[in-house]
Amino acid sequence: MVSAKFDVAAVERLGRHLAVRTGAVRVVVSELRRLPHGSVQENWQLRADFEGGVLAGRQHLVLRTNAATRLSESRDKASEFAIMRMVHDAGVTVPEPILCCTDPTVIGESFLLMRWMPGSAEGGAIVDRLPVASRELIAARLAQELATLHAIHPPPAELAMLGPPPRDAAQQRVAEMAQALERRDDPYPVAEWAVRWLIRHAPPPSAPVLCHRDFRTGNYLVDGDRFTALLDWEFAGWSDPAEDIGWFCLGCWRFGAREREAGGLVPRDIFLRAYEAASGTPVDRDRLRFWEVLAALRWLVIALEQRDRCLIGGEASLDLALTGRRPAECELEILMLTEAA
Amino acid sequence: MRDRPDGLALAAMADAASTEVACALVERARAIAARERAAGAAPLEACRGALVAIYGEGEFEALLRRLARDIRAGVYDAPGPPRETVRGLLWAMTRQKLSESNPDYLRAAGIV
Numbered sequence: 001m002v003s004a005k006f007d008v009a010a011v012e013r014l015g016r017h018l019a020v021r022t023g024a025v026r027v028v029v030s031e032l033r034r035l036p037h038g039s040v041q042e043n044w045q046l047r048a049d050f051e052g053g054v055l056a057g058r059q060h061l062v063l064r065t066n067a068a069t070r071l072s073e074s075r076d077k078a079s080e081f082a083i084m085r086m087v088h089d090a091g092v093t094v095p096e097p098i099l100c101c102t103d104p105t106v107i108g109e110s111f112l113l114m115r116w117m118p119g120s121a122e123g124g125a126i127v128d129r130l131p132v133a134s135r136e137l138i139a140a141r142l143a144q145e146l147a148t149l150h151a152i153h154p155p156p157a158e159l160a161m162l163g164p165p166p167r168d169a170a171q172q173r174v175a176e177m178a179q180a181l182e183r184r185d186d187p188y189p190v191a192e193w194a195v196r197w198l199i200r201h202a203p204p205p206s207a208p209v210l211c212h213r214d215f216r217t218g219n220y221l222v223d224g225d226r227f228t229a230l231l232d233w234e235f236a237g238w239s240d241p242a243e244d245i246g247w248f249c250l251g252c253w254r255f256g257a258r259e260r261e262a263g264g265l266v267p268r269d270i271f272l273r274a275y276e277a278a279s280g281t282p283v284d285r286d287r288l289r290f291w292e293v294l295a296a297l298r299w300l301v302i303a304l305e306q307r308d309r310c311l312i313g314g315e316a317s318l319d320l321a322l323t324g325r326r327p328a329e330c331e332l333e334i335l336m337l338t339e340a341a
Numbered sequence: 342m343r344d345r346p347d348g349l350a351l352a353a354m355a356d357a358a359s360t361e362v363a364c365a366l367v368e369r370a371r372a373i374a375a376r377e378r379a380a381g382a383a384p385l386e387a388c389r390g391a392l393v394a395i396y397g398e399g400e401f402e403a404l405l406r407r408l409a410r411d412i413r414a415g416v417y418d419a420p421g422p423p424r425e426t427v428r429g430l431l432w433a434m435t436r437q438k439l440s441e442s443n444p445d446y447l448r449a450a451g452i453v
Contacts, residue, residue, distance in 0.1 A: 318367065
């Protein structure tokens with residue numbers, strides 16, 4: 001159980017902190033193991049015995065904390081926790097958020113605790129191994145989950161930390177991406193091609209809703225052939241609902257099943273019809289194309305940031321280094337999408 | 342033109358990777374390094390040649406930077422031969438990068 005992050009003293013401090021927060025007499029942490037899911041955040045499976053308090057008994061939880069370096073878009077743990085609580089209460093299927101700790105003296109940094117949920121988020125396995133019927137059911141469920149999320153409109157007081165919603169999410173995102181490219185030393189001509197296309201094809205503003213902003217295969221759990229939970233809320237914020245759909249449909253997140261444009265699960269129209277039925281809102285296909293190009297550009301920018309965690313931030317990770325070679329995938333998507341428009 | 346880290350750096354990281362690192366990652370890093378080594382400098386020369394044809398002689402990075410700046414400024418927005426030339430160059434660069442970094446992605450997209 002002892003690791004670089006959790007030495008014996010840290011585990012004991014964690015147990016004491018959990019006891020105070022839950023009203024337990026004592027909490028004994030019996031297992032703390034890093035889960036494979038998450039490259040920006042670390043997720044640790046935690047088993048603990050709570051003597052009394054609101055969590056009395058043996059609990060199976062997940063402790064979520066930052067990796068050694070983080071991305072510019074990542075929200076802090078307190079914000080992520082507030083978002084998870086909000087969407088959980090709204091009926092979106094997420095692991096139940098239990099508590100958030102921002103005291104760095106406990107384990108060295110902020111963390112949030114949520115209930116463990118069964119399943120795997122491994123995108124390749126979900127796309128490759130599930131039969132058509134299971135993929136269709138999961139896609140329909142995801143459409144329903146997304147519609148439930150998108151029914152949250154600003155401004156709930158609980159999400160004040162998100163700031164005011166953008167007056168024009170499309171324009172704001174393009175400006176953010178353009179600025180991100182300007183901060184880089186290396187030139188990225190295809191990314192600039194995307195910026196120009198996005199400027200010239202920006203849709204009129206839409207009413208902002210709460211968006212996940214990393215809604216894709218690889219960020220939800222599937223247990224057997226059953227959807228169990230939507231994960232990774234660190235990027236969530238107010239936006240155009242088409243941002244989530246465009247991200248979900250991006251070619252990079254189909255795990256090789258290109259013809260199944262909706263997350264590698266089903267053809268795009270099947271997912272869009274399910275979302276339209278669940279939300280009662282038609283999806284404008286031209287608006288969706290804009291957000292898909294934006295998704296390709298954003299993933300390119302994020303991939304470069306991930307690479308920098310290794311090349312500049314000093315995180316010795318072959319996975320992060322290889323992510324530095326993924327912008328070319330985004331560039332292909334940009335060229336194909338802007339060609340077809 | 343090539344994304345970083347280059348093949349040499351990836352191969353070094355793969356060689357130094359601990360046994361806990363997934364074999365698939367190590368193999369992927371080595372495969373990129375091998376494809377990049379096989380391609381050599383020819384793709385960079387071809388790209389530089391195309392940039393020289395547009396802008397005249399200059400250092401490769403400076404020419405690439407100018408291309409990016411001009412695209413951002415809208416120089417190639419209007420339909421016509423300059424836009425088509427740049428579009429063709431962007432496609433060629435992207436195809437070449439993917440043929441080294443992830444040829445499977447290129448094939449899956451129906452582009453060979």
